[in-house]
Amino acid sequence: xxxxxxxxxxxxxxxxxxxxxxxxxxxxxxxxxxxxxxxxxxxxxxxxxxxxxxxxxxxxxxxxxxxxxxxxxxxxxxxxxxxxxxxxxxxxxxxxxxxxxxxxxxx
Amino acid sequence: xxxxxxxxxxxxxxxxxxxxxxxxxxxxxxxxxxxxxxxxxxxxxxxxxxxxxxxxxxxxxxxxxxxxxxxxxxxxxxxxxxxxxxxxxxxxxxxxxxxxxxxxxxxxxxxxxxxxxxxxxxxx
Numbered sequence: 001x002x003x004x005x006x007x008x009x010x011x012x013x014x015x016x017x018x019x020x021x022x023x024x025x026x027x028x029x030x031x032x033x034x035x036x037x038x039x040x041x042x043x044x045x046x047x048x049x050x051x052x053x054x055x056x057x058x059x060x061x062x063x064x065x066x067x068x069x070x071x072x073x074x075x076x077x078x079x080x081x082x083x084x085x086x087x088x089x090x091x092x093x094x095x096x097x098x099x100x101x102x103x104x105x106x107x
Numbered sequence: 108x109x110x111x112x113x114x115x116x117x118x119x120x121x122x123x124x125x126x127x128x129x130x131x132x133x134x135x136x137x138x139x140x141x142x143x144x145x146x147x148x149x150x151x152x153x154x155x156x157x158x159x160x161x162x163x164x165x166x167x168x169x170x171x172x173x174x175x176x177x178x179x180x181x182x183x184x185x186x187x188x189x190x191x192x193x194x195x196x197x198x199x200x201x202x203x204x205x206x207x208x209x210x211x212x213x214x215x216x217x218x219x220x221x222x223x224x225x226x227x228x229x230x231x
Contacts (some may be wrong), residue, residue: 034217043203043221087154092214094167096156
């Protein structure tokens, strides 16, 4: 099974900051990587798929990059709504693997 | 607009079977370009994929739960269901149903539409 490792587990930042979350795969997954945002008590929301394709309606301050085993999610200028938990997800090959999550907190 | 809604008991006794249904509205579960999946999240923890099903009935399960899980589809009711047997406290979680894209030969795609989730507790 492919393991997904996210870092950091917790990130403290302020409104307006630029932040980056990293997800590493235990073996190459090409670009089969998605990013989700989850607010407390809510279902996850798809932000990015195919490593860098922004889902319709997602603000352009969110961006994704990477391929192979290393991927990043960048938020260019944090807004109050962005404080949430973020998960990466490897998909395809008839299985899924989530990262353990990164909680983005207000500093 | 497509919506998914989970339903089922909120409390299950240890060793019994957890049964949930996901009702799909605003679209057909028989669409050939989507899979339908179950994902769970224990309290305060991360997300875990349980399994996915195609409208034809083809299923894919996570290895760690495969021996205890059955996912079925009922296209006439536009629903799919989850059964997890021999539950323990470790199965206590919010259970989500979701729509996943069919990537063809590349396999299973991202989950783009989710239900709101339903909390299931395992306790005597």
